[in-house]
Amino acid sequence: MDAAAKPVDWADRNWWRGATIYQIYPRSFQDTDGDGVGDLRGIEQRLDHIADLGADAIWISPFFKSPMKDFGYDVEDYTRVDPMFGTNEDFDAVIRKARSLGLRVMVDLVFSHTSDRHPWFQESRLSRDNAKSDWYVWADPSPDGTVPNNWLSMFGGSSWRWDSQREQYYLHNFLASQPDLNLHNPEVQEALLDVLRFWLERGVSGFRFDVINFYFCDRYLRSNPPLPRELRNDSIAPSVNPYNHQLHLFDKNQPENLDFLRKLRAVMEPYAAAAVGEVGDAQRGLEIMAEYTTGNDKVHMCYPFELLQPKKLTAPLLEETFHRMNRAAPDAWPCWAYTNHDTVRLPTRWNASDAALRSYAVLLMCLRGSACIYQGEELGLPEAELAYEDLQDPYGKEFWPQFKGRDGARTPMAWTQGTNGGFSTAQKPWLPVVSTHLERAVETQAGVPGSMLEHYRKALRLRRDYPTLRHGAMDALWTQGDLIQFLRLGVETIFCAFNLGDGTVEARPPEGNWMVMGTDTGAKPPAASVTLGPWEFCLARRV
Structure with a gap:
């Protein structure tokens, strides 16, 4: 196994520069206990596939204790593995197996919000004067009882929810069950830094920070101005979502974020750990990415949405992207991705042929920056077409049928052509494995000359063989x-x-x-x- 035989310098602080990171969506990677949902033991079992592919690290989407209303991105306990996925000891086993294969492990941390079941929020909502009363973003109603301002949720409607116990509104940029933390409070910042320390001590090599530009909102809760129709962009939210009708000046992208990013970096430095941040912004994503990754004192890399958007990648668009980034900050370090758990899979989104997919794969390995590959991308999997009754994603249920949600990119990995693609022995997995994926299962492509999987292995080897492509x-x-x-x-x-x-x-x-x-x-x-x-x-x- 090439990747296992390759020596790894675990003390290398620059390992992330030019690295290829493989994203695992744990619910859909491998189920070992037959409940229809993937788990940490399944990840441990399948790490050889990623090592053979030639990746440098894995990024595991949230596996923490959660009510799963947003499938793990609503965290109830930052330091405990949800029983659905296993135990903290199972995670330790993933770390050990990954290290034996020369793979670093990055975990996905959601610091902008928690679940409403988190003990912090449960205490915060009790009164306006308890120890955690200021740990979330609370606001009095307008004089007529309506919401404090015009901010909108990414998942539709107002981003304010009335709480009858405190007789105040709380902010939620996503689901109403995902209240936003108040990072203006130093105690909240320190609690989150402790979460970082917990996982670093457990042996992780880095983090993916969810919606990193949402950490702070405007202190004065000023309303956002409207965005002219001609400037609206559906790369962050679908066009049917009124979220696109605002210029998001005050509900995210605040200058206070920079100092907190410096604190995150300071905690990571002694561990030679690195982080990639998700910048969720349709108007200024590249510029924010540049701002967050310059100076060697904030996050190491960020991925903007220029290659994740519905608009097909063209040569002029790629040229414009790099020119914009260079104007903003020549030393900014991007982490490019074509697809992830929130986007329509690449073959469907850009109507890409296999020839186009092969070219895109090599291009990704040649661009300056690091790269993320989402599970199944190496197989050329198209978006899964699902019936409404199969949907699990609340986002898709809200805007169906104009927007079908994110489940089509989250269906289980196809390992074999057998039952459920070898993902699970359950009679019915949490999402179905579709026939178009079974045709491209790992077992049908591994070792087959000219297959998409073998092409991806060669593309990743190209970057490993030529340090100039990495650095x-x-x-x-x-x-x-x-x-x-x-x-x-x-x-x-x-x-x-x-x-x-x-x-x-x-x-x-x-x-x-x-x-x-x-x-x-x-x-x-x-x-x-x-x-x-x-x-x-x-x-x-x-x-």
């Missing part, structure tokens, strides 16, 4: 039509050219002697002028 600078970015080409500069110079379209383009490497690389991924050799057919690419290093 190097990016220069000479240039586009023409569907062609994008650029240089990666480091211990060597690498030329990359991609045809992101169905036509034919001509790529032209700079003058010099070039040698082809990545031929096993399908890369074409260099020449003075390289003809690239639909979705073809050229990779070469200067000799």
Whole structure:
């Protein structure tokens, strides 16, 4: 096993630069106890697949004790594994197995809000003067009894919920059962830093911070201004959600966040741990990502939504993305992702052919930054089509049928073509395994030349074999039509050219002697002028 044999420097503080991180959605990865829901023992059992793929780390979506109204992103206890997923000792076993395979483990922490069942909230709502009364965002009603301002929930409707016990409203940017923490309170910050310390002591190598730009809201609870129709973008919320009708100046993206990010970084530093933050913003995502990752004193990397949005990736869009990022902060470090548990899977979202998927995979490995791969992406899985009665996601139920929610990207992993794709022995898993996924199961692709899985293994190996692709600078970015080409500069110079379209383009490497690389991924050799057919690419290093 290549990944297991590769030595790992566990004290390397820069391991995250250029790393490939594999996201695991634990409910849907592998069920070992037959209840139809994935668990930590299932993750331990399947880690070899990720090591064989060539990833450097895994990111596990929340597995903490939770009422599961938002499937783990509503945390009831930050330091206890939910019995649905196993025990804290099962998590320790995942850490041990991962380390034996050369894989680092990152856990997904939700610090902007908790479940309404969290003991902190249960105490906070008792009165206006108890020890935790100020641990959440509470506000008096407007004079006429209505909500304090015009802020909207990501899941639809007002982001304020009336609590009859305190006779005040509390803020919830997501479900009403997910009250927002008040991070303006130093005690709340310290409690969250203690959560960080708990998992670091347990052996984790880093974190994925959910909605990192939602940590603070405006102290004065000022209303957001309207957003002109022509500027609305459905990359964060679907167009049927009125959330898109506001410019979110005051309910997130507050300057106080920077000091708290510095505190997070300070706690992680002694452990050589790293973090990737999710920046949920349709208007200023790249600029916020740049702000949060510069200076080596805040989070290490963030992923914005430019490659996660419904709009298909084009050469001009990619060029604009990098130019915007460089203008905001040249030393910002992105973590690129095409898909995750919240987005429509890539083949469906961009109507991408297998040829396009192969090109996108290699492109991801060639871009400056780190990369996230979501479970099943390496199989080329399309979005699962589900009936309404199969839906579990409250977001989808709210906006059905115009928006079908996130369940289509969360169905169980297809390991075999057998019952439930080898995911579970349960008669009915929490979400069904669809036939289009069984056709692309791991067992049907592993070891098969030309399969999507084998192509992803080669693409990830390409990045491991050439340190410049992991750590190097990016220069000479240039586009023409569907062609994008650029240089990666480091211990060597690498030329990359991609045809992101169905036509034919001509790529032209700079003058010099070039040698082809990545031929096993399908890369074409260099020449003075390289003809690239639909979705073809050229990779070469200067000799």
